[in-house]
Amino acid sequence: MNIIICGVGGNGVILTTRILAQAAMKEGFNVRIGASHGLAIRGGTVVSYLRIGSDAKGVIMPQRSGDILLAFEPLEALRQMKLLKDNAKVLLNNDPYIGVDAHLGLSDYPELDEIISRLSETQELVEIEASKLAIKAGSQVMTNVVMLGSLASSEELPIKRDTLLNTVLDMVPPQTVESNKRAFEYGEQAFHEKQN
Amino acid sequence: MKVNKNLLRNAGERVLLTGNEAIARGIIEAGAGITTAFPGTPSTQILDNLGPIAQQLGFHAEHSVNEAVAFEVAAGAALAGVRSVMVTKMLGVNLIADPLLVIAITGVNAGLVVVTADDPGQHSSQNAEDTRYFGMLGKIPVLEPMDGQEAKDMTKYAFELSEELQLPVFVRITSRICHSYFDVTFGEITPPKREGHFEKDPKRYVMVSTLSRARQPILTEKINRAAVINETNPWNKVILIDKGEITTKTNPFKTEFGIIASGLTYPYVEEVLEKTKVSAKVLKLATTYPLPKQLLNDYFEGLEKVLIIEECEPVTEMQVRAFAQREGIEVIIHGKEDQIMPRIGELNPDLVGGGIEKLFKVKFSEELTKPYLEVEEMLTKRVPALCAGCPHRATYYSIKEALRKSKKGGVILGDRGCYNQGVHEPIAGIDTCICMGASIAMASGMYQSGVKEPILAVIGDGTFLHSGIPSLLNAVQHKSKITVIIFDNSITGMTGHQPNACTGRNLMGEPTPEVDLVNIVNGLGIENIKVIESFQTELLQDTITRHLEDDGPKVIISRGECAILAGRERRITNEKVIRARVTVENCTGCKICMKKLGCPAFGWSSGENEHLLILPNCNGCGLCVQVCPQLAISIPREIQIPLKTKQVVAGK
Numbered sequence: 001m002n003i004i005i006c007g008v009g010g011n012g013v014i015l016t017t018r019i020l021a022q023a024a025m026k027e028g029f030n031v032r033i034g035a036s037h038g039l040a041i042r043g044g045t046v047v048s049y050l051r052i053g054s055d056a057k058g059v060i061m062p063q064r065s066g067d068i069l070l071a072f073e074p075l076e077a078l079r080q081m082k083l084l085k086d087n088a089k090v091l092l093n094n095d096p097y098i099g100v101d102a103h104l105g106l107s108d109y110p111e112l113d114e115i116i117s118r119l120s121e122t123q124e125l126v127e128i129e130a131s132k133l134a135i136k137a138g139s140q141v142m143t144n145v146v147m148l149g150s151l152a153s154s155e156e157l158p159i160k161r162d163t164l165l166n167t168v169l170d171m172v173p174p175q176t177v178e179s180n181k182r183a184f185e186y187g188e189q190a191f192h193e194k195q196n
Numbered sequence: 197m198k199v200n201k202n203l204l205r206n207a208g209e210r211v212l213l214t215g216n217e218a219i220a221r222g223i224i225e226a227g228a229g230i231t232t233a234f235p236g237t238p239s240t241q242i243l244d245n246l247g248p249i250a251q252q253l254g255f256h257a258e259h260s261v262n263e264a265v266a267f268e269v270a271a272g273a274a275l276a277g278v279r280s281v282m283v284t285k286m287l288g289v290n291l292i293a294d295p296l297l298v299i300a301i302t303g304v305n306a307g308l309v310v311v312t313a314d315d316p317g318q319h320s321s322q323n324a325e326d327t328r329y330f331g332m333l334g335k336i337p338v339l340e341p342m343d344g345q346e347a348k349d350m351t352k353y354a355f356e357l358s359e360e361l362q363l364p365v366f367v368r369i370t371s372r373i374c375h376s377y378f379d380v381t382f383g384e385i386t387p388p389k390r391e392g393h394f395e396k397d398p399k400r401y402v403m404v405s406t407l408s409r410a411r412q413p414i415l416t417e418k419i420n421r422a423a424v425i426n427e428t429n430p431w432n433k434v435i436l437i438d439k440g441e442i443t444t445k446t447n448p449f450k451t452e453f454g455i456i457a458s459g460l461t462y463p464y465v466e467e468v469l470e471k472t473k474v475s476a477k478v479l480k481l482a483t484t485y486p487l488p489k490q491l492l493n494d495y496f497e498g499l500e501k502v503l504i505i506e507e508c509e510p511v512t513e514m515q516v517r518a519f520a521q522r523e524g525i526e527v528i529i530h531g532k533e534d535q536i537m538p539r540i541g542e543l544n545p546d547l548v549g550g551g552i553e554k555l556f557k558v559k560f561s562e563e564l565t566k567p568y569l570e571v572e573e574m575l576t577k578r579v580p581a582l583c584a585g586c587p588h589r590a591t592y593y594s595i596k597e598a599l600r601k602s603k604k605g606g607v608i609l610g611d612r613g614c615y616n617q618g619v620h621e622p623i624a625g626i627d628t629c630i631c632m633g634a635s636i637a638m639a640s641g642m643y644q645s646g647v648k649e650p651i652l653a654v655i656g657d658g659t660f661l662h663s664g665i666p667s668l669l670n671a672v673q674h675k676s677k678i679t680v681i682i683f684d685n686s687i688t689g690m691t692g693h694q695p696n697a698c699t700g701r702n703l704m705g706e707p708t709p710e711v712d713l714v715n716i717v718n719g720l721g722i723e724n725i726k727v728i729e730s731f732q733t734e735l736l737q738d739t740i741t742r743h744l745e746d747d748g749p750k751v752i753i754s755r756g757e758c759a760i761l762a763g764r765e766r767r768i769t770n771e772k773v774i775r776a777r778v779t780v781e782n783c784t785g786c787k788i789c790m791k792k793l794g795c796p797a798f799g800w801s802s803g804e805n806e807h808l809l810i811l812p813n814c815n816g817c818g819l820c821v822q823v824c825p826q827l828a829i830s831i832p833r834e835i836q837i838p839l840k841t842k843q844v845v846a847g848k
Contacts (some may be wrong), residue, residue: 008578010813018377020213025379031212032343033377036238037321043796044580057377058463059343062471062545064562081571082564101579103800104790106621110574118574122567140812 002061002159006047006080008097012144015171016070017048019148023159023167024052034059043099068156070112070147071178072130073097074115079188081119089156090123091191092116093130093147126150126194133186138179145172145180178182184196197705199248200778207384214240215373218344218380219283222351224253227386228281232266234662235691236285237320238371239313243283244692245747247703251347255388259694262632262662263288264295267310267515271299274364276392277402279355281601283311285328287631297334298403301411303362303418305395307355310336310364315371317542318509322612322631324540326508332368335419336425338485340459340536343379346431350482352383360425362607363418368484370507372542373460423486431482434495437466440473451475452500453555454464454527458512460483460488461505464548466650472549472558484512487519495524500625503551504531507543530555536669553612579620584797585763585815587756588615588683588729592625592734592793593819594754595652595681601737602744605649612666612688613656615683615844622794626654628680633663640667640676640749650744657713658688665716671749672721679743680751685714692760717751724748730756733822759815774833775814776821782828783807789820789829 005017014035021031034049066084071077071092071166084090094112102109119125130146137146145168152161165184172180201222202211213221220242233243233249243259250257260266263284273280284292289312296310296744311424312330315321330336338410339354341347348613358365399407426432434441443449456479457465469476477527479495481487484506496502504513513531520527530551533540537551549560564572582589592615599606611634612628618625628638642651660682671678686698695701700710717725724746728736737755743750766773776797785806790798798820799809808829821829 018212022376025210025212031377031379033212034372035375035377036317036372044578057467058545059372059378059460060464060544062467062549063564064568075575078571079575082568098799099578100581100790100794100796102576103798104622104787104794106579107576109576114574116512118567118571169234183299 001052002055002066003050003052003068003070004047004066004080004083005050005070006076007050009044009046009078011046011072013048013072014139016144017050019167020050020159022171023164025109025168026163027159029053030056032056032059033141034061043097045076045079047076052117068151070115070151072143072147074112075109077119078110081123084123086122088123089154090119090125091147091150091154092125092127092141094118094127095131110120112145126154126191128187128190128194130187133190134183137186138176138182141185142180145183146187149184150191152184153188153191179183197244197248200245203245203249205382207382210342210379210381212377213344214241214375214377215347215369217245218348218378219351219367221380221382222348223281224385224743225348225383225814226352226355228307228390229255229388229390230270230280231255231283232260232269232280233283234263234266234288235259235431235688235694236288237691238315238374239283239285239311239369240691240694241374242311243703244694248705251523252705252708253385253388254390259688259696261697262293267292269293270308271295271304273392273650274304274306275302276394277305278390278392279307279388279672281309281311284568285314285321286314286325286390287321289325289327289330292656293330293334294722296330296336298408299437300334300336301366301403301408301415302401302413304358305362307358308364309351309354309358310368311351311367311369313369313374314475314508317371318518319371322629324508327366328368328484328511329428329509335415336364336366337361337419337422337483340368340482340484341431341462342462342480343373344380344484345377346482347373347385348380350431353442356744357425361418361422363422363441370459373725408671419486423488425488426483426488427491427643429483431480432488432491432775433480435480437469437474437476437478439475440470449475451477452498453477454479454482454495454499454502455505455515455672456502456512457505458482459507461507461543461548464543465505466547468549468552468560472552472556472560473532474556474558483513487515489519491524492516492519496520498528499527500553501528501530503536503555504529505537505548505551510539517840523528530699539847551796554583554633580617580795581620581796582617582623583759584795584813585759585817586614587754587817588618589623589757589795590730590733590755590817590819591681591736592618592623593681593823594733595654595740596625597733598737598740598744599650602650602741604744606816607649607651609635609639609642609651609653609820611655611659613659613683615656622791633667636667636671636678636680637682639678640674643676643678644674650679651677652681654681654683656689657682657684657686657698660713661697665720668717668722668749668751669720675748677747678749679740680749682713682751682753684753684755686710687758687761689758689760693758712755717753722749722751724750725753727753727755730754731817731819733819753778759817773814774816774831776810776816776818776829776831778808778810779828779830780805780807782826784828785824788825789823792823793820795820810815
């Protein structure tokens with residue numbers, strides 16, 4: 001299985017990928033995470049590739065081979081589309097990060113509706129209001145945990161729900177365990193609401 | 197910096213590690229006594245991980261003042277019989293070449309390993325050089341791991357090889373290995389030995405020309421012996437792939453097609469062959485210099501064409517081609533030189549697949565159909581920016597305002613560090629960025645060549661210590677009329693806040709003297725020094741304006757705390773950020789704040805009454821308050837400018 005996790009600097013892309021990889025290792029799978037971050041630039045593009053089981057070969061995956069995209073930001077989701085199979089599952093936090101460069105007209109940020117329709121054209125898109133749910137759970141920092149909750153509910157992963165949740169709680173600061181649990185559950189609920 | 201407990205797990209455990217962490221563990225398992233580096237992406241975290249556990253395990257770890265010094269420290273240890281390692285990104289190898297090529301001649305008395313991280317695709321570097329050329333240049337063996345497990349194990353082995361040959365050894369990795377994660381099984385930790393003893397032997401260690409000349413045959417003998425040792429290197433493997441599947445049956449397996457792959461490209465090859473069902477005899481080559489000749493001779497048996505896959509330059513390819521010619525082997529060698537593989541950029545499975553597609557009539561890459569291609573056109577790149585609250589933004593603003601008001605133009609020579617993000621619009625504050633320390637010397641060169649515009653050099657404290665000092669000394673001796681602005685946050689910010697000599701502690705966490713830049717600059721013979729807090733933009737502008745007239749080199753030290761560190765400190769002390777606020781009625785939507793500062797904490801409310809929004813990532817630096825002509829931005833606190841770092845001296 002190939003999972004792509006993407007967002008902008010500060011979203012916790014790498015931590016999220018590590019959590020998933022750690023959980024997959026607990027379930028006995030081989031894993032590889034492909035990542036490359038240049039400079040620690042806030043707000044820059046960040047992506048990592050998680051390869052589980054028989055796909056855990058090279059650290060970069062071929063284009064059109066992704067099964068799942070976990071995207072913390074809409075434009076970044078679009079940027080990774082070429083790595084996805086047709087009908088891949090896309091979980092999207094529909095909260096755009098529009099940089100100063102776009103406000104100044106140095107670059108364009110596409111309309112959110114346009115991004116959504118492009119993604120839905122070839123992929124199975126599920127929008128999650130993860131940023132808002134994270135704030136409700138205690139802090140926007142937990143947006144990634146909301147997304148992981150949604151991903152667990154999607155039943156796409158070869159990882160048990162409790163294994164994933166426990167891995168999350170093991171890897172976050174001890175004083176935030178309660179709020180992270182809440183964030184994970186909000187993510188689960190949000191996914192179920194979308195399905196109904 | 198925090199202790200990474202993962203690195204201290206027991207032998208036999210399987211741990212998820214980055215390539216950088218895997219190499220750090222390899223160094224620990226080898227029992228290195230001395231570990232050195234200078235911070236540089238992508239390999240910085242190797243020493244960052246070793247520093248905090250060094251004293252506990254009994255070895256020494258340092259981020260040295262520059263790469264040449266780091267290598268020389270390691271070399272001193274190796275002559276004294278203590279295992280040592282120096283870690284660097286590829287550009288640092290340019291700096292260590294001088295001592296390295298001579299240490300190759302003296303040889304070493306304990307393992308001396310240089311870990312070098314190349315950066316194909318230039319994720320974070322100003323070029324994409326291939327450091328394996330330095331192996332050939334200095335007759336230094338090169339080992340290339342393909343993943344985290346090999347990175348750890350081959351690093352450990354590199355010390356043994358170095359000792360067997362009494363020669364430094366390169367472990368060559370790439371940025372993708374550094375930052376990717378692998379499941380790695382641990383071996384035993386060897387306790388480090390630091391009972392150094394230097395046995396004098398001038399004929400060996402005093403490399404004046406006559407004595408060095410006498411040792412050249414020894415070096416040649418060593419590298420020839422290395423080629424023999426590489427014959428049995430356990431990480432060199434011939435893998436038979438029969439219609440996409442790995443097979444151990446040599447009979448009836450038959451193919452005329454060979455692939456030689458090194459580093460992390462090997463798994464790409466396996467994946468491509470599996471999907472395309474191509475048969476090939478694959479040589480996974482870990483010892484890319486010197487080549488194992490007998491192994492290659494055997495490998496070439498029955499092959500008619502061979503594709504060579506490697507990151508960066510055709511280093512293996514050139515050697516293999518020369519080898520085949522020398523041995524009279526009739527085989528066609530494909531690779532980067534005949535453009536079957538791209539010579540520019542980082543390889544990936546699709547590019548490897550593309551090479552195999554060209555040689556066979558097979559298909560690997562999934563076509564990007566219309567919806568995917570249309571999307572590609574919508575993707576604009578995000579422009580990197582200095583962080584919200586970064587003092588460098590204030591310094592750049594002041595420089596640009598001073599030059600704008602002077603109406604004399606101005607050339608700003610830049611350097612390597614966070615502040616080279618100042619190249620992007622809207623700051624657009626630097627005109628050059630070449631290498632560590634180039635700003636000041638190149639500014640001198642521009643002045644001496646008759647450039648009439650004001651000439652400024654901007655350089656951070658870490659880079660100034662690294663290689664700015666000799667350049668400034670040179671400017672003093674030759675009376676160059678330049679203004680040098682040191683962006684002083686007293687830490688190496690760009691690579692993740694490694695301590696430097698100004699910081700007051702070292703990598704192992706020991707308190708050290710806080711070296712004062714004023715004393716250094718003054719000691720170099722500069723009389724005209726001003727130290728100004730970065731956010732005092734009016735004072736900074738006035739000072740720069742005055743300096744534009746004065747002869748000789750002048751130095752302004754612009755001081756401000758790194759915004760990331762200030763934020764961390766606030767989180768520890770539970771201090772709340774007092775963010776800027778916008779008085780919406782006053783904001784005319786002129787966007788002067790955005791055009792001059794481009795702060796990532798700026799958002800924009802569109803609609804009827806467009807106005808600035810301050811986003812939650814505002815660090816409350818107050819620079820926008822100073823810049824807004826409509827007084828529409830304010831910070832609800834007494835002192836509008838954060839003045840907290842070090843005492844501000846008026847200067848002489």
